[in-house]
Amino acid sequence: MKLFEYQAKEQFQKAGIPVPRAQLASSVGEAREGAERIGYPVVVKAQVLAGGRGKAGLVRKAHNAEEVERVAEEIFQAGKGVRKVLVEEAVPFQRELYLSITLEPRDAKALLIASSEGGVEIEEVAKKRPEKVLQYPLDLNTGLLPFHSRSLAYDLGIEGEGAKRFARVIEGLWKVFRTCEAELAEINPLFLTEGHDLVAGDGKLSIDDNSLFRHPEFEPGPDYFDSPIAYEAYKEGIPYLQFEGDISLMCAGAGLTTTVYDLIHYEGGTVANYLEFGGPNYRKGLRAMELCLANRPKVVLIVSFGTIARADVMAQGIVEAVEKLKPSCPIVACIRGTGEEEAQRILKEGGIEPLFDTEEAVRIAVRHSKGATP
Amino acid sequence: MSIFIDRSVRVLVQGITGSEGSFWTKHMIGIGTQVVAGVTPGKENQQVEGVPVYHTVRRALREHPADAAMLFVPPKFTLDAVFEALDAGVRKIVTIADGIPLQEAIQIRRAALSCGARVIGGNTSGVITPGAAMMGMFPYWIERVYKPGTIGVMTRSGSLTNEITAMIVRGGFGVSTLVGVGGDAVPGTRFAELLPDFQADPSTEAVVIIGELGGTMEEEVAEALETKVFTKPVVAFLAGRTAPEGKRMGHAGAIVTAGKGTVKGKIEALERAGAYVADRPSRIGELLRLALNKR
Numbered sequence: 001m002k003l004f005e006y007q008a009k010e011q012f013q014k015a016g017i018p019v020p021r022a023q024l025a026s027s028v029g030e031a032r033e034g035a036e037r038i039g040y041p042v043v044v045k046a047q048v049l050a051g052g053r054g055k056a057g058l059v060r061k062a063h064n065a066e067e068v069e070r071v072a073e074e075i076f077q078a079g080k081g082v083r084k085v086l087v088e089e090a091v092p093f094q095r096e097l098y099l100s101i102t103l104e105p106r107d108a109k110a111l112l113i114a115s116s117e118g119g120v121e122i123e124e125v126a127k128k129r130p131e132k133v134l135q136y137p138l139d140l141n142t143g144l145l146p147f148h149s150r151s152l153a154y155d156l157g158i159e160g161e162g163a164k165r166f167a168r169v170i171e172g173l174w175k176v177f178r179t180c181e182a183e184l185a186e187i188n189p190l191f192l193t194e195g196h197d198l199v200a201g202d203g204k205l206s207i208d209d210n211s212l213f214r215h216p217e218f219e220p221g222p223d224y225f226d227s228p229i230a231y232e233a234y235k236e237g238i239p240y241l242q243f244e245g246d247i248s249l250m251c252a253g254a255g256l257t258t259t260v261y262d263l264i265h266y267e268g269g270t271v272a273n274y275l276e277f278g279g280p281n282y283r284k285g286l287r288a289m290e291l292c293l294a295n296r297p298k299v300v301l302i303v304s305f306g307t308i309a310r311a312d313v314m315a316q317g318i319v320e321a322v323e324k325l326k327p328s329c330p331i332v333a334c335i336r337g338t339g340e341e342e343a344q345r346i347l348k349e350g351g352i353e354p355l356f357d358t359e360e361a362v363r364i365a366v367r368h369s370k371g372a373t374p
Numbered sequence: 375m376s377i378f379i380d381r382s383v384r385v386l387v388q389g390i391t392g393s394e395g396s397f398w399t400k401h402m403i404g405i406g407t408q409v410v411a412g413v414t415p416g417k418e419n420q421q422v423e424g425v426p427v428y429h430t431v432r433r434a435l436r437e438h439p440a441d442a443a444m445l446f447v448p449p450k451f452t453l454d455a456v457f458e459a460l461d462a463g464v465r466k467i468v469t470i471a472d473g474i475p476l477q478e479a480i481q482i483r484r485a486a487l488s489c490g491a492r493v494i495g496g497n498t499s500g501v502i503t504p505g506a507a508m509m510g511m512f513p514y515w516i517e518r519v520y521k522p523g524t525i526g527v528m529t530r531s532g533s534l535t536n537e538i539t540a541m542i543v544r545g546g547f548g549v550s551t552l553v554g555v556g557g558d559a560v561p562g563t564r565f566a567e568l569l570p571d572f573q574a575d576p577s578t579e580a581v582v583i584i585g586e587l588g589g590t591m592e593e594e595v596a597e598a599l600e601t602k603v604f605t606k607p608v609v610a611f612l613a614g615r616t617a618p619e620g621k622r623m624g625h626a627g628a629i630v631t632a633g634k635g636t637v638k639g640k641i642e643a644l645e646r647a648g649a650y651v652a653d654r655p656s657r658i659g660e661l662l663r664l665a666l667n668k669r
Contacts, residue, residue: 103476105560105589108483140481181477183559210449210558211475254557255531255586258613263654265616278533279472305536307499307513308394337536338513358537359656 001207001220004047006086008203011180015172017187018199022088031072032065034087040064046075047084049224054120058082061090083223091199096189097156098122099170100204101138101177110138110177112148112170116156118189144174162196169198180218181211229273229294238281238288245270246369248297250288252278252304252314256358260303263359269366272297282309285317286324293327301365302333303358312339312346319350330368334361375577376503376551377526377568378466378494379407379442385509386431386440386464387412387422388447388455394470395446396422398511402444405514407507411438431462442466444500444509449473452496456482460491468509469495469562479560486562493562498554499532510554523548525662526572528565529584530557530591531613537655538584538611545659550578559589566594569604580607580666582658585640587614592640599647607665608649609658612637 003011009019023034024047035042046058053059058078060071068087076082098118104111115133117125126133134155136148149167153159158166169190177185186204193199207218225231226242233240239254247269251257257276264271272295277288292300304314315335322331334355335343344354355361379385385402389395390412400423403409411434412427414420420427428434431443443459445452449471459467467486474482474496486493494501500510505522514520519536521543529535529552539549553568555561565583572578581604585592592612598604615637641651650661 103480103560105480105483106564106594108480108487108560110480140477140484178477181475183476208476210473211477213450214475251533253531253533255529255534255584255613256537258586258617259534259537259655262613262616266654305533305540307511307532307536309533337516337533340516359654 001209001212001218001224002049003205003207003218004049004084005045005203006047006084007218008185008205009200011176011205012172012187012200012203015175015179017169017172017176018197019203020088020091020199020201022086025072025085025087026083028069028072028076031085031087032068035062035068036065038087038089041090042068043088043090044068044071044075045086045088046078046082047086048082081223091191091201092193093189093191093199093201094194095192096201097192098133098188099173099190100184100186100188101173101182102184104137107137110140112136112138112144112152114152114156122188138174143178144171158192160196162192162198165196165198169200176205180205180215181208182206183208229291233275233291236281236284236287236291238284238291239274239276240291241274243271243273245272246298247365248272248292248295248300249274250277250292250300250302252276252282252306252309256303256305260301260358260362263362264301264366267363267366269362269369277314278304278306278309282306282314283317285314286321289318289321289325289327293325293329297329298371299329299365299368300327300331301361302331302335303361304335304337306337309337310339311335311337311343315343315346315350319346319352322350322352332361332365332368334358375575376506377571377575377578378492378551378553379501379503379507379509381406381408381507383442383466383507384408384410384438384440386410386434386438386443386459387425388414388431388443388445388459390414390422390425390427390446391417391420392446394511398446399423399425401511401514402508405502405506405508407509410440411435431458431464435462435464440464442468442509445469445471447471449475449496453478453482456493457485460485460489465489465491467491467493467562468498468500469493470498470500470510471496473497474558476558476560479558479562483560483562494553495556495562497558498556499535501551501553502549503551504549518543521548522550524550524577524579526550526575526578526581527552527584528568528581529554530561530586531584532557534613535584538582538658541655541658542582542662545662547659547662550575555591561591564594565591566598566603569595569598573604573606578606580609580662582662583608583610585610585612587612587617587637588635590635593643596643596647596649599644599649607662607668608644609652609661609665610644610649611652611655611658612640615653
């Protein structure tokens with residue numbers, strides 16, 4: 001789960017990484033107050049989870065109170081669901097570095113990545129001049145060692161007091177990476193000032209979803225999701241993605257649901273939402289269908305081929321959901337796997353034609369979504 | 375013949391007294407697996423399906439030598455359970471746990487690599503040699519999915535595996551061994567690491583891989599084909615051809631980042647290396663026939 005920049009910087013600060021003086025603001029007034037306290041110039045930054053904020057005009061510099069109000073107003077109204085902005089002192093820097101720690105699944109290690117050419121074009125640098133991006137594998141058991149920081153400082157051309165401060169930043173980032181159980185901890189840019197200070201200009205911290213049970217402080221609120229329905233699904237433990245199309249997917253298993261998503265596009269259809277009610281969720285048919293119908297889809301397509309997710313239990317859940325919710329759109333069901341004979345019987349009795357072939361089910365759903373009678 | 379699991383492999387079940395553990399132990403025995411002992415701390419002297427239960431892995435192995443450990447243990451205890459099995463000398467481990475913390479999955483894989491052990495999973499149904507034995511959760515009695523044959527299968531998915539395997543059977547083939555490496559970002563064993571075993575297995579004539587967007591495991595299979603580590607035919611099906619970039623499609627491993635791990639890139643790499651890639655499940659059978667006839 002990705003955290004907002006201000007949350008990442010809270011963690012950085014706790015770990016001893018210098019961050020700019022800042023104020024989190026939920027309104028234009030608060031942004032102005034923050035700026036007055038910090039002193040000009042300031043940078044006003046939208047707190048959104050998507051990348052590419054700078055290029056989207058969601059990070060803006062301001063030199064006085066009127067300017068802060070104007071850019072804050074524009075950022076809040078950018079229509080991208082900006083609920084908060086971070087007002088920060090504009091740090092005068094000499095160089096922009098890049099620093100991150102992530103996981104490397106193949107070698108089963110962490111990976112420390114650094115570059116002397118940080119900033120918004122870091123991906124281009126990595127592509128065109130890979131020698132400018134330094135990588136050190138870190139064993140999770142021995143962790144970060146002094147030579148890692150030393151080597152990076154020399155190679156990036158940071159000397160004297162700067163090298164010592166750089167080592168402390170790397171140690172801090174490693175501490176954040178381990179204690180927050182992150183998938184990614186990234187500082188880009190990491191400002192190097194004329195006085196050899198290092199300051200985290202931006203912060204990206206992505207917490208491993210599988211570790212969230214140990215970090216209740218990061219429990220996401222509605223701001224983290226594409227839609228209110230997506231947030232409802234999250235609270236229910238149901239994997240869900242919001243789209244804008246016609247066909248609501250109520251499937252089982254990530255791989256099969258993704259395949260059905262592909263097949264719909266091959267047939268010229270569009271997807272309203274991706275929802276998985278397999279695995280531990282296979283008894284939640286009613287709740288899953290409620291979430292799907294909240295999108296007002298033209299058709300609900302149910303495809304499963306479960307092992308633990310028993311077909312008969314899923315079929316029963318669907319028939320009960322249809323009786324209770326009385327959907328106005330057609331329901332197309334192709335439920336197979338453990339208990340499939342019983343599932344077919346249950347569907348038939350519930351007035352739903354049981355299908356047995358995924359690709360046929362997709363074709364029928366797409367035809368329904370286009371208003372045709374299949 | 376097969377890889378990883380057959381009737382000669384003596385299996386220890388950790389977490390045997392839980393509801394999943396006891397249910398699937400019954401079915402592992404049902405298909406023909408040798409389940410020699412079980413482990414649940416605090417439950418020694420009990421029996422599950424006639425299998426004796428011990429407090430610890432070491433205590434179980436003193437009475438019943440075993441070749442492999444099957445873990446029905448929740449994700450937050452999986453690191454502990456895997457290391458307990460490794461400590462006791464077990465070098466073949468399958469874990470079904472869905473939701474192992476990623477940094478712990480890294481530690482598990484690192485430990486396995488260091489001592490030459492093979493850990494399969496998590497977030498998988500396990501490994502099955504149809505008609506012989508299994509470690510994991512498979513409804514092996516559904517004949518149109520789990521038919522013995524000559525096609526090795528490697529997969530990152532669950533339900534999709536049933537879909538694809540049903541197409542292998544519909545195409546007139548069956549399965550030698552199916553290995554679910556799991557849907558996590560850090561699987562204990564990667565696709566390419568299983569290829570030498572399938573290469574050496576005389577009963578496997580071709581391999582089907584079931585992949586998806588994210589990660590680099592499919593690209594590693596392409597490398598193994600190009601360097602002739604694996605010379606039997608490969609047919610692949612990849613989910614997520616039309617998935618929007620950057621959207622997380624359920625599995626932690628299914629994240630598209632920085633142009634790597636796209637389905638398009640995987641398909642190009644595999645086809646360049648001589649593999650056949652099916653654009654829909656129903657084409658698996660014909661591509662297998664094509665690949666095997668050409669050989």
